[in-house]
Amino acid sequence: MTATDLLRVVLVDDHAMFRTGVRAELGGAVEIVAEAGDVDEAVAAIERHRPDVVLLDVHLPGGGGAEVIRRVGTRVPETKFLALSVSDAAEDVIGVIRGGARGYVTKNITGAELVDAIRRVSGGDAVFSPRLAGFVLDAFAGTIEVAQVDSDLDRLTEREREVMRLIARGYAYKEVAKELFISVKTVETHVSSVLRKLQLSSRHELTRWASDRRLI
Structure with missing residues (x-):
């Protein structure tokens, strides 16, 4: 894959050290075109760069991941959102998926797994860590109110x-x-x-x- 073929990613997390770690884990497998640490920065970066995928934390200053997706709305229809969070709580998973994210993985994921998740989400797949997929299925089945x-x-x-x-x-x-x-x-x-x-x-x-x- 050449540099021009790399998926373009915006990385959104309020911890700068974590963003640095993600950059290191992803290496040259994707092109991180921008980083953001809160909702306003994220919305501005997404609208400016129109990335293929946004790696999005659930809890952010100024709101949360779902708020970023809501504010961007349909203005960047080509962009897909993949939640990357330390939280594995049902309300966080369901909330951001209802908001429009295409997947949700937790921060103990490996670099190779994260690259694969980014590529799959960009291609239109829905990607979840196994335990989290159960929450989504239960929510749609009505098991979780x-x-x-x-x-x-x-x-x-x-x-x-x-x-x-x-x-x-x-x-x-x-x-x-x-x-x-x-x-x-x-x-x-x-x-x-x-x-x-x-x-x-x-x-x-x-x-x-x-x-x-x-x-x-």
Whole structure:
């Protein structure tokens, strides 16, 4: 494949070190024409460069991956979107796919696998990590009540969602504080708020609530 045949990619992630790592992993297999660290930068880069594929993180300053796709809209119909995120939560997968992404892979993917995913998405395929494909199938089959999950989660701030997911996975308050770089007291405040908003009374109920909705 010559340089002129390389797929043109815009890389969107708010962590510069991660973008550097992705560049190194992809090597010369694709041409990264631009990088962006938030929603506004991403929209501007996509509209300017009109890439073949956008590698898109789900959570970004100024909104999220789905917001980037929504704002670009139909102005770049030739561009395909591939979500690349650390999150494997059902609401993140379903939300960005509903927004218009053609695939969703997690950040533990290898460089070779990512190149293959980019090429497949560019060619029109839908590409998912195996566990994530199940979420999408369940959502379309009606097993996951997507509208209800969205409605429930809309009550929570993004930080409350992060705390909720870690608590539901069995993390202690001290572990959550360390993971999110916040104080234990702040964790306690967020947990109380989450329980109140979701009308739950205990960590046990929260874990069951999150498990039933495929959020952990």
